[in-house]
Amino acid sequence: MINTITDARLLFNYLKQEVSKYYDEREAGSISYHLLEKFFNLNKNDVIVKKPLSSENISKAYFSEIFKRVKSMEPVQYITGNAYFYGRTFSVNRSVLIPRPETEELVDLIIRENKASGLRVLDIGTGSGCIAINLKLELAKPDVFALDINADVIGVASKNASQNNAAVTFMQYDILKDTPAEADFDIIVSNPPYVRKKESKLMKKNVLNYEPHIALFVPDKDPLLFYKRIITLSKSLLKPKGKLYFEINEAYGQELKSYMDSNNFQDVEIFQDFQGKERMIRGEFIP
Numbered sequence: 001m002i003n004t005i006t007d008a009r010l011l012f013n014y015l016k017q018e019v020s021k022y023y024d025e026r027e028a029g030s031i032s033y034h035l036l037e038k039f040f041n042l043n044k045n046d047v048i049v050k051k052p053l054s055s056e057n058i059s060k061a062y063f064s065e066i067f068k069r070v071k072s073m074e075p076v077q078y079i080t081g082n083a084y085f086y087g088r089t090f091s092v093n094r095s096v097l098i099p100r101p102e103t104e105e106l107v108d109l110i111i112r113e114n115k116a117s118g119l120r121v122l123d124i125g126t127g128s129g130c131i132a133i134n135l136k137l138e139l140a141k142p143d144v145f146a147l148d149i150n151a152d153v154i155g156v157a158s159k160n161a162s163q164n165n166a167a168v169t170f171m172q173y174d175i176l177k178d179t180p181a182e183a184d185f186d187i188i189v190s191n192p193p194y195v196r197k198k199e200s201k202l203m204k205k206n207v208l209n210y211e212p213h214i215a216l217f218v219p220d221k222d223p224l225l226f227y228k229r230i231i232t233l234s235k236s237l238l239k240p241k242g243k244l245y246f247e248i249n250e251a252y253g254q255e256l257k258s259y260m261d262s263n264n265f266q267d268v269e270i271f272q273d274f275q276g277k278e279r280m281i282r283g284e285f286i287p
Contacts, residue, residue: 007053008047008049008053009048009050012042015035018067031076035076073205081093085103086134090133091160094210094211097128097212097216102247102274105271105274106189109280110189114187116140117141120142120143120185120186121142121143121145121187121188122185122188122237123190124146126154128157129158129160129161129168131191133164136167145169146169146171147175149173149175169182176229179233180237183236185238187242187243188234188245189244192247194226194248195217195218195249196218196219197217197218227246232263235264235285235287238285239285240285241285242284244282246280246281247280248279260281266283266286267283268282268283269282
């Protein structure tokens with residue numbers, strides 16, 4: 001089969017056929033396009049028009065390593081080293097979570113609700129930097145800061161900021177122990193760990209076996225651990241009438257809303273994602 005590949009359509013069909021052994025058809029198609037772009041510099045239009053290919057990289061040896069990683073259920077974003085978020089490309093590796101569509105909705109909510117110029121923004125638990133970088137580029141002349149516990153994570157986020165020409169200030173802190181030196185923020189946003197450990201048995205292998213558990217899981221007995229800490233810190237870091245935004249576990253939206261209501265936050269509102277799940281919350285700090 002490999003020896004008969006002469007155009008982009010045939011190459012895509014071959015990739016999809018192999019990937020479909022491990023994923024459903026829809027996901028196999030998406031993964032195949034990722035692989036085409038990364039390893040062959042081809043896009044969907046090239047597939048449609050059947051762009052002719054040279055045989056330089058069409059070999060069994062070349063494909064064997066790719067399919068070995070696909071077979072192990074390693075996420076395609078880690079295989080290619082790239083993920084797409086809010087129309088931009090981000091480098092990712094196994095030290096950071098792969099950006100999710102739900103988080104794009106959180107970013108979009110913040111952009112829609114905050115039109116003023118020169119806002120000070122803090123992203124807590126920045127990971128790949130996808131939230132901080134997009135807010136820097138989409139808000140009106142903001143001053144954006146972002147923090148994470150891990151130096152390797154900060155390295156990935158800094159690389160992404162450079163690649164996307166976004167001037168974000170990154171800081172290394174353990175948010176459960178440390179208090180950031182910067183303050184007077186108009187917006188604080190966080191997508192903290194919120195998956196209960198008991199939920200891990202329901203997760204797909206490509207998430208559970210590869211993505212960083214420190215960024216995913218919280219203790220079953222304290223699922224709001226990070227939220228409560230960030231809410232406490234926000235009371236000293238936010239300006240009066242500053243806004244706090246979270247991505248949330250749908251199972252704890254109402255409980256978190258009650259906690260924010262009782263901790264000097266007003267107009268607390270829960271928002272649904274594109275699947276109708278309670279996935280975002282926002283409140284305004286009133287001292």
